Amino acid sequence: MSRDDALDALLTDARHGSRRALGRLLSVAERGGDAASALDRRMLDAPPPLWTVGIVGAPGVGKSTLTARLVAAAADGPTGPVPRVAVIAVDPSSPLTGGAILGDRIRMQGVGSRPEVFVRSMAHRGDDGGLARAVPIAIRVLGSVGVATVIVETVGVGQIELEIIHVADTVIAAMSPGWGDAIQAAKAGLLEVADLFAVNKADRPGVADAVRDLEQMLDAGLARGSGDGRAWRPPVLPTVATDGTGIDGLWSAAEAHREWLVATGGLQRVRDERIRHEIGRRAKDLLAGRIDARTAELDLATARQTPGQWAALVAADVCAHADAPGTSAA
Amino acid sequence: MSDPPPIRILLAKLGFDGHDRGLKVIARTLRDAGFEVIYLGLRQTAGSVVIAAEQEDVAVIGISMHNGGHLTLGPMMVRAVADAGLEIPVVIGGIVPAEDVPTLREHGIFAVLGPGTALETVVATIHAAAATHDGMVG
Known part of the structure; x- marks a missing residue:
């Protein structure tokens, strides 16, 4: 069974009351990665x-x-x-x-x-x-x-x-x-x-x-x-x-x-804010690895700069290559 | 994201058995070995363990026994897991006489960890048990 079929089967079982299927789905969510992304896409209309x-x-x-x-x-x-x-x-x-x-x-x-x-x-x-x-x-x-x-x-x-x-x-x-x-x-x-x-x-x-x-x-x-x-x-x-x-x-x-x-009308407002917060957080997650990698490459001996100036350089570099590999949808 | 997720194990004592010190030591040992330990504690039934195992999606069920009930409760636990359609190995720890171990193994207990078992052996056994559990989606 393909992963997508397996997810659909688990969702169907869980909607019919299977605790085991629901437990499995939550493990998929916890594990993150591609399977969690595929699961989350199924939540868009739910x-x-x-x-x-x-x-x-x-x-x-x-x-x-x-x-x-x-x-x-x-x-x-x-x-x-x-x-x-x-x-x-x-x-x-x-x-x-x-x-x-x-x-x-x-x-x-x-x-x-x-x-x-x-x-x-x-x-x-x-x-x-x-x-x-x-x-x-x-x-x-x-x-x-x-x-x-x-x-x-x-x-x-x-x-x-x-x-x-x-x-x-x-x-x-x-x-x-x-x-x-x-x-x-x-x-x-x-x-x-x-x-x-x-x-x-x-x-x-x-x-x-x-x-x-x-x-x-x-x-x-x-x-x-x-x-x-x-x-x-x-x-x-x-x-x-x-x-x-x-x-x-x-x-x-x-x-x-x-x-x-x-x-x-606060319920809709807090839920909208919540989605924005999650998007922002996950966008930061996506960039964090590349910021760390770029920071590790810096040759600090090449210029006398403050940490803040270096950070601006790193941020500019990472943003300039925002479409670089390694940022596929999570 | 590519790291394997921590292995989840459920630890419980069944029935009228208040000796949970050993189980707490095991819980800490497994935590320190990188497991996620769902600690149910005392006075569980085979049914309540199965419900928790489903909801928590654990790879292993660990039962601690210090009341001499292992020959009854051990097989009962294995049967309850099977009846629920789960394929989760059951490991028993605690006071179990050596001569009872073959009987428990025949009833489907994955392993029995008796007194004096080295903590490294406990960890290795739980890893081996988890490896028999069917894997994750994706």
């Missing part, structure tokens, strides 16, 4: 998921447990052969060996085996943007086979948390009481990208302080406009993921965010 939700937060705040609860909330409803909700759980790869331990399923034991739910663990495989490079294609594949809601859970700090806004319609930031200074540190990143805040472990002391601190920071001018003047003010909601307290309220608030996006 519907995206109705909704993509990102969940971010530092390790240890109960993110996976919270995700499992939200998945259970998203899974309730009419069920066809294809899972209603899929989770992509991203964990870091070892920079030294490329290996990874992907442990997010441990917290999803209850929901991971439900027929309405599909869980996929992904290692970020050294992606410098933080999120696994395959996530955007994986989301398209999930949507194309009929998954309604995709929840992307990412671990970590900084870049990883910021990258999530380029794949998710709605971003939920998970925190826990007692963060204190950590909330301060996160101000410049997390507080600007999240659409909702879950203060998890709300059965512990300090939850009122954490909620108040967050509310104050949000009131200090972080509410974002929608383009037509109707701003979205991220709500702050206490949750106890281990026993389910506050989960229904959090999920309802997330749904309200989606409705706000739809009502204000």
